[in-house]
Amino acid sequence: MREEIKPSEILEVLKSRISGFAPETTEVETGRVLQAGDGIAQVWGLDSILMGELVEIDLESGAVVNGMVMNLEEETVGVILFSDYAQVREGNRVRRTRKVAQVPVGESLLGRVVDPLGNPIDGLGPVEAAQWNRVEVKGPGIIDRRNVDEPMQTGLKAIDAMIPIGRGQRELIIGDRRTGKTTIAIDTIINQKNSSDEDRVYCFYVAIGQKRSSVVQLIETLRRHGVLQYTTIVAATASDPASLQYLAPYAATAMAEYFRDSGRHALVVFDDLTKHSQAYRELSLLMRRSPGREAYPGDIFYLHSRLLERAAKMSEEMGGGSLTALPIVETQEGDVSAYIPTNIISITDGQIFLETNLFNSGLRPAINVGISVSRVGGDAQLKAMKQTAGSLRIDLAQFRELAAFMQFSSDLDEATKNQLGRGERLTEILKQPQYSPIDVFKQIMILKAGTRGRLDKYPTEKLLNYQRELFAHLDGEEAEFMGKLRSRAAFDRDMEKEADALFDRFERKFRPDASASGVDSGFNLNISLAMSQGSSSINRDMLKLVERLTAREFSSPTLESEIEEIITGKDETESDRFERMILSCQFVDYDESPYMEELFKAMVGKFSDTGLDEGELYKRFIAREESSSTALSPFFAIPHIVVDREGVFEMIAVRSKRGIMFNEMMDEVHSMFFLAGSQDQRHFHIVVLSALAKIVQHPRFEKGWLEAADGDGIRELIKGIMGEV
């Protein structure tokens, strides 16, 4: 192949360059470290340095520490240090780089975990960037933007129906600790799995000041749900310097802007800006900037306003891309009037407010719809959703007001009773377990059933069952209607009629009494409460507990009464068999890994006669956990499956002193009973579940379980407890 000759390669030019060749050298301005400590250095001598410029500090060991200029003072400059700052000494040479902070951007960052400087920290090799973008840039101008008019579906009924978010919006998620803030953000990321390639939303999750173990859990969650491949995690954990925590949201936004500016859609979750403010406060105080309210510096508002201004829906001329921001803020005791929450509330286009009381009462996501608001998302909401859920917020507000008032009254008229019943049902259908976002058109249909009063005739506890079966019905027999709804995204008179006919058909088929097992969002809490109560009042709760825990394959209309008979001792047919089994079953002490998946892998090899290979057993145990967690309390779990071969029932007791993580919302589990039984052993299976639930709530169980020397000690403990209960 003939090579093209470049103009710079003409013979005369080459000759003159060779004769006058001078090696390339760069003369840089240097300074000296005057003082260093706590991630900050005062540097003298960098007279012409720029604000935000990166510097390199040469250590005596020959290593180089990077930093960024944060303060320009009369004689010195203040530098924040990004890496091994403990080794920086007075007198070290500081070199200018003439560069401001930049991060790699591009498609190759998807599926990766990086630090705020863009260095990969997931061990998957270097990131090949499409380009490098500046970390600090101004948000797009007025002309370049357009109104938010495309929906960002979160997959959460309560949000998509009442607090709709649009692409390019900034919606704050705010609440106390452990109210499900991160879960909402993760659900939103998981829900993007359903979007098509041309409509894909690329997600960026920024972990600021979090535990490294939490970040690992998050990565695993995203991987398990198949969404890691279009997500980038930017992690500045609690053990990283405050400087990196300060930089992290800007770095992630720079990465997301690459997608926004190329006409695509990006979502950034800042988890959380409270810790970001604290990191910035730390740096500012160390830099001796004047402290203001709550010791935050004067520019704390600008810190977040300039960050969130970069979220935008771009005009058609600019490619029509978008960058949606979901900042998270943690409050103390629900106080939204603190400094940082009020600042960010005023910057963002609305807020989703989560409450501890709602969370603890089992209403999850624990959104207080009364004070949650979306200021611009209404324009982006699907017309069909608007038609269906338009009055939902008002209906619920009226219900809450009425419910509060009715606490003082006992005699209710029919209309009030109906209104209360409707509100209760609407509240129930807004519940949603974590990591299970729902397609927006299915959301519309279940909400339609609620607002049209079609759920009024069913007891509240059967509604999640109704929902599950309705969705299955929509996917199966009503696929044509759903296709039409998806293409029109609105209800006209004909569609309304068709929807009514659809509900009629479904209701003829739906049998609320034949309930399949299922776990609602408040399930674990109910169980925890049941377990924390005294044994005299526990039977009713335990009954519900066992009913819900029982594998789907064993459910029947008479399940409840069967369990009741076992728990109350009326049915003693197989109690001797249970006693024999529990006292002779395998006992395993397992502390190799804290992860549930690893434990399952280790345990499936110990089953001897199930007729299934290890791979299949593992798959079934995992599928069982995915349908609902079998961790019943922060201490105890019963992973159990149904096998195909007849006459099988095996049990393995496992103790983990270190603890096993079954789900993110609970503490580690220490006591596990693995069960694998066949369909013909259904009754015994229920006996075992009921009896175990009874044993583990004994006050002596937890302490005795952890302190027992070995399997024999455990058997002694169980024998003793069985004698007492």
Add this chain to the structure above:
Amino acid sequence: MKGLFVVKRYARALFEVSRDNNRLGDLKEDAAVLNRLFTEASEIRRYCLNPSDSREKNRILIDTAFLPYLGEYTAKTVETLFQNGRLEALPYLADALREEMDRNAGITTVIIESAAEQNEEDRDRIVGRLEKRIGGGIRPEWRIRPELLGGMTFQWNNRFLDMSLRGRVNHLKGTLKRKTI
């Protein structure tokens, strides 16, 4: 190190007063005395960098170790530093004075670090090139640093020129890390 940029102001003032009173000769001697004092008596240097809280003790040090050996204006400068609570800046005074005198004479001190020892011929050539580049006379300070692997680095005022092999390798490392597709 904190005292370094503080003492520069004192050095400039002392230099200008001495020049106006035709006492630059004394100043040169005083700079040499101070330099000797701090290099030969390291305990005095250590004491000055971390002076005692007791003003009396510090007074005794100034009266016995400094004032008897210094010219009029330098002694007054030392006294002023003491009265302003800037004892920790005193060890840097000699360097600051020398820098000030060099600046006035158009001489720049250049620290030249190289991986290996240079012969006289090479040194002369390097000095010639540097004088051309910096402009004016230079006072070279030669240092050997094998960790540079090859080549040399030059440092004058607050400028740094890296022509070492290690610098090139570091530069290459940075370029490779920022590789784009």
